[in-house]
Amino acid sequence: MLKKILLVLTMISALPAAAQDDYESRRAALTGLAGIFGELHHIRRLCEPDREGDIWRDRMKRLIDLEQPSFDLRDEMVGSFNDGYASAQSRYAYCDRDAEDYAAARALTGEALVSNLTASLYEEERGVDDDSVNVVRGDEVQ
Secondary structure: OHHHHHHHHHHHHHHHHHHHHHHHHHHHHHHHHHHHHHHHHHHHHHHOHHHHOOHHHHHHHHHHHHHOOOHHHHHHHHHHHHHHHHHHHHHOOOOOHHHHHHHHHHHHHHHHHHHHHHHHHHHHHHOOOOOOOOOOOOOOOO
């Protein structure tokens, strides 16, 4: 009986740790994405000021609107955006091939972060097939 109680307590104490790991992972992804948006905001303003003047700042605002982070996470995200902007500003004073290549690489990194952040949403939307429903996919015949 004592073993069962200890097992249950261990399982219960592990749940918050797993949730905390998910939260920290999401927090890191969001602040990383915000930093990338800051970098892209500077570089794209240099390279395409007429087409992309404020697009990355607007995307940052939209991210905050959609995410509705806590005050401390919001401050961290804004700080990361500003740090990314300042970093790119100190590195690239004008638009050249290096700046464009760097922006393209950072955009790919950002795309991977977005994919990771939204993966669980797609899994929820896709759902699990109900056993009472006959589902046919592709060339399957049942």
